[in-house]
Amino acid sequence: MKSGGSNCGRLEKIKPILAIISLQFGYAGMYIITMVSFKHGMDHWVLATYRHIVATLVMAPFALVFERKIRPKMTLPIFYRLLALGILEPLMDQNFYYIGLKSTSASYTSAFTNALPAVTFILALIFRLETVNFRKIHSVAKVVGTVITLAGAMVMTLYKGPAIEIVKAAHSSFHGGSNTATGQHWVTGTLAIMGSISTWAAFFILQSFTLKIYPAELSLVALICGIGSILNFGVSMIFVRDLSAWKIGMDSGTLAAVYSGVVCSGIAYYIQSIVIKQRGPVFTTSFSPMCMVITAFLGALVLAEKIHLGSIIGAIFIVIGLYSVVWGKSKDVVNPLDEKIVVGQELPITNSVKQTNGDVLGAPMNGREASGAQVNGVATSI
DSSP states (O other): OHHHHHHHHHHHHHHHHHHHHHHHHHHHHHHHHHHHHHHTTOOHHHHHHHHHHHHHHHHHHHHHHHTTTTOOOOOHHHHHHHHHHHIIIIIIIHHHHHHHHHHSOHHHHHHHGGGHHHHHHHHHHHTTSSOOOTTSHHHHHHHHHHHHHHHHHHHHHHOOOOEEESOHHHHHHSSSOGGGOTTOOHHHHHHHHHHHHHHHHHHHHHHHHHHHHOOOHHHHHHHHHHHHHHHHHHHHHHHOOOGGGGOOOSSHHHHHHHHIIIIIIIIHHHHHHHHHHHHOHHHHTTTHHHHHHHHHHHHHHHSOOEEEHHHHHHHHHHHHHHHHHHHHHHHOOHHHHHHHHHHHHHHHHHHHHHHHHHOOTTSOOOHHHHHHHHHHHHHHHO
């Protein structure tokens, strides 16, 4: 029995890790498919709109069926938070990200997003979701890792360096490699990626607060995607005047909208909501370096992209800093212990009131009441 219980406990601990790792493969595929759709003329405003329409249509039925009894009532404060979430992720983050992806490359964009855990950690500190105690090594590791990660992001921004071609065969077989495009603007793209990271991190923080008052993950995802669809459509009407850009066919643009909508909006938002509730926003963002490695390989193989020396140096700094943060986070067990102490203190107080009012000290007690009676006895003697 003990071995079975320990195995179940280990499985519960591993589940969030496996879920987040699986998402990195999903994101890597999105980088490549999206870049291909852009090369074929897909507009990023249109893609963001279609992406979240698909996500809404996929997730809404599950939310209606499985959460019809547990879905909280909609209130004005909840609606404001949902609106803010729709602005931060489906509207701002997605379009900033697409602008950065079109202006740089898939491998560069995925590498730069490794700064996401550090930005999330800083915001978590500001909103007191994380704590730092400089007397403890793991807390210092989180701070130092954050600084190293940001330094790596600056290296990637300010230093490009010579290009390194990983797969020469791919370059010869793919016509019009991304690095030969004349429309690339690395500074603009980098600034757009930084805006994407900032709004994405803010989305994780606000999502963690929203889940406390709206703990219906499927419904939350469906509402965020629905609001994001409306917002993106409204903005697209301003920036996209060519109606032909909205045509749907059996092409890479439709594939990108369906894939990113189902995998990277619907499923990803849902998994992230569950992991955020269990481990927090910093842990949820801590596995992004895996996406960089996967995307770099696929980008060289499929898109004939060349990785620049500055990206490699910056990525090394980012990975070192990131895992310093992750290690420090793994040693940070203050909050769970505090919660246990609080629970252990509250139960005896409740039992003490019941026993004093009812005067039933000789009555049978269950395990919880017995524990409370022992503590109360000590408290009385004091």
